[in-house]
Amino acid sequence: MLIYSVIFPIISLIAIVLFYLRYKEGKNSFSSFLIWTLMWIFVIVFSIFPNSSLIFARAFGISRGLDFIIIVSLLLMFYMGLKLYYKLERLEENMNKIVKEVALNNEIQLDDKEE
Amino acid sequence: MENRITAEDKNATFVVLPAYNEATRIQPVIESIAEKGYNMVIVNDGSSDNTLEVILDSKKKYPNRVHVYSLIINRGVGIATQTGFDAVLKFNPKYIVSMDSDGQHSADDLDAVIEPLVSGRAEAVIGVRPLEDMPKSRNIANSIMNLLTRIFYDVDVSDSQTGFRAVTIDALNKISINAQGYLISSEFIREINDNDIPFEEVIIKTIYTPETQAKGTNYKVAIKILLQMMKHKLFD
Structure with a gap:
């Protein structure tokens, strides 16, 4: 048995437990918990039975199983990067609105600053 | 031409000054504007130095001319100017000017800048810096920015990056500005153009010091502006 086929399932199981706890605490929605769990299950399956990735690879017309895994991971990372970017941008916009609103509601008078 | 500006016109004019870390430079700016009889809305852009104290010191001298707002964190010249443009509406101005606060x-x-507005010839004015007054490096950078403004926003102006601009209240109500940083200069010009607001260019003096040169449109900012313009053009 190869080292990764032991380590990866352990990491995946820990990740699933952590995601479950986050879901329990209400920090994650059920759907994102489900999607992530599914992804980690795939990681477990692929590390214990590396050849199983070949089935998926063939389905997409890719000749090697590892290529399939790498392509999917890259796409996933790209998607997450983009999602984060948009989230950040939205946060910035909201922050600008708040900062502006706070300033507009508080015209600074001379007595405010003098103790 | 300048003597056509009456005290009444000046009273109806508000100068928006966004200020970020200008403690050493802003005082003469505020006082010279107040001396001229204009009102001001100064927006402290979350400065980390004592800009706000300096502004309030000047407010003590001209309590009725100076109105002060402060962003709790630094958000960039675009947001500070927008805040100023929003705040100024409380004072029922007729003409709104924005200027740099670094002197x-x-x-x-x-x-001269509000004269075209007062006389009714234009509803917006941009104060343009004569290219020959600019230091060489700035001159080139500005020519490039002008070209980009022409390409992306379809407006031909001789100084697209100016921070000195004036609008009537009607024009201000028509335009919407969303830029956070220095893109505001080009965006202002685009909005004026898109809304068919008649505008004029007025030549202004520019005083360049090593300090003022360190800020403003350097090449990093220029690249950022370019990316934002592309984004606007493609996605907005």
Whole structure:
């Protein structure tokens, strides 16, 4: 048995437990918990039975199983990067609105600053 | 031409000054504008130095001319100017000017800048810096920015990155500005153009010091502006 086929399932199981706890605490929605769990299950399956990735690879017309895994991971990372970017941008916009609103509601008078 | 600006016109004019870390430079700017008889809305852009104290010191001298707002964190010249434009509406102004607060613009130009608005020839004015007054490096950078403004926003102006601009209240109500940083200069010009607001260019004096040169449109900012313009053009 190869080292990764032991380590990866352990990491995946820990990740699933952590995601479950986050879901329990209400920090994650059920759907994102489900999607992530599914992804980690795939990681477990692929590390214990590396050849199983070949089935998926063939389905997409890719000749090697590892290529399939790498392509999917890259796409996933790209998607997450983009999602984060948009989230950040939205946060910035909201922050600008708040900062502006706070300033507009508080015209600074001379007595405010003098103790 | 300048003597056509009456005290009444000046009273109806509000100068928006966004200020970020200008403690050493802003005081003469505020006082020269107040001396000329104009009102001001100063927006402290979350400065980390004592800009706000300096502004309030000047407010003590001209309590009725100076109105002060402060962003709790630094958000960039675009947001500070937008805040100023929003705040100014509370005072029912007729003409709104925005100027840089680092002393590169002269209050002596205010009369000339609002004159086209007062006389009704235009609803917006941009104060343009003569290219020959600019240091070489700035000159090239500005020419490139002008070209980009022409390509992306379809407006031909001789100084697209100016911080000295004036609008009537009607024009201000028509335009919407969303830029956070220095893109505001080009965006202002685009909005004026898109809304068919008649505008004029007025030549202004620019005082360049090593300090004012360190800020403003350097190449990093220029690349950022370019990316934002592309984004606007493609996605907005």
